[in-house]
Amino acid sequence: MPAADARSPHRLAVWGDPIAHSKSPALHAAAYRVLGLDWEYDRRRVSADDLPSALSGLDGSWRGLSLTMPLKEQAFRAAAVRDRHATLTGAVNTLLLDGGPAGFNTDVGGIVDALADDGMRxxxxxxxxxxxxxxxxxxxxxxxxxxxxxxIRARRPDRAAALVDLGGSLGVTVSVASFDSPPTPVDLTVATLPSGTSLPADVALPLAGGGGVLFDAAYAPWPSALAAVWSDAPVVSGLGMLLHQAIRQIRVFLHGDPAHVLDDEASVLAAMRAAL
Incomplete structure (x- = not known):
């Protein structure tokens, strides 16, 4: 993937619907200040139906995009090439527009690193x-x-068939249940429900009782309804995922590679944490 000319200004943004709550502009702005880059990073409300026309309207000043819900599956289809994580998940949260667009999924690494920050490896x-x-x-x-x-717990268990297949390709045995099925103890619970979701008490409390560490991808409002009733195990908010997926996006925007560590990345991460 092409590396950016750091001497030239570039335009970037996060797109999604809704988008006003996004902390991504503050995170990226903090990183680019430390890196000495004169890059503009904004936000724009874009619906799933509007994504193709919005992409076609971008000019050559645009380096890349961050994509949040509900655009990740549409961005996957828009990408000409994709990294392994995007190919596995069918979801793209990062588009590199030079010579592509190339699609990446930095959420996977963001989850892994957020858990590691809290000691769960x-x-x-x-x-x-x-x-x-x-x-x-x-x-x-x-x-x-x-x-x-x-x-997998889902309101509509039939929607989880693709996750069963994905688990098979990863060597993970995947079962599917409704939210109100009796739970068995697990090491880790990952909540990927929309922000503000509140499960009924007769569902949430049994899940909390033997759910191990809770990683909740939501971070606003915080604590989430589920985090508020979790029992003795640690609770990890989605802010860690947001931080670590963003550092991978910046690697992509600068070097074309989510694994290419930034110069003085520790200082970049510290500035981004302070911006959260």
Whole structure:
């Protein structure tokens, strides 16, 4: 992938619907100040139906985009080439527009690193709440920290068929259940439900009782309804995922590679944490 000319200004943005709540502009602006880059990063409300026309309207000043819900699956289809995580999940949250567009999924690495920040580097059994694009990223992340079994809880269990197939390709045995099925103990619960989702008490409390560490992809409002009733195990908010997926996006925008560590990345991360 082409590296950016750091001497030239570039335009970037986060797109989604809704988007006003996004912390991505503050995170990226903090990083580019440390890196000494005169790059503009904004936000724009774009619906799933409007994504193709919005992409076609960009000129050569645009380097890349961050994509949030509900655009990740549409961005996957818009990408000419994709990295491994995007190919596995069918979801793209980063588009590099030079010579592409090239699609990346930095959410997987964001989840893995957010868990590691809180001391969780391995889990054998995982429960994932939800069956959308973030659930697919959570399943790949679970496989990367050693999960052998994963249970998907969904309002519509029929929507989880693709996750069962994905688990098979990753060597993870995946089962599917409704939210109100009796839970069994797990090492880790990953909630990928939309921000503000509140599960009924007769569903949330049993899940909390033996759910292990809770990683909740949501971060606003915080604590989430689920985090507020979690029992003795640690709770990790989605801010860590937001931070670590963003640092991978910046690697992509600067070097074309989510694994290419930035110069003085520790200082970049510190500035981004301060901006959260």
């Amino acid at each position: 391995a889990a054998s059994t995982v429960r994932i709440l939800g069956a959308g694009a973030t659930a697919a990223s959570a399943l790949v992340a679970a496989a990367e920290i050693g999960a052998e079994r994963a249970e």
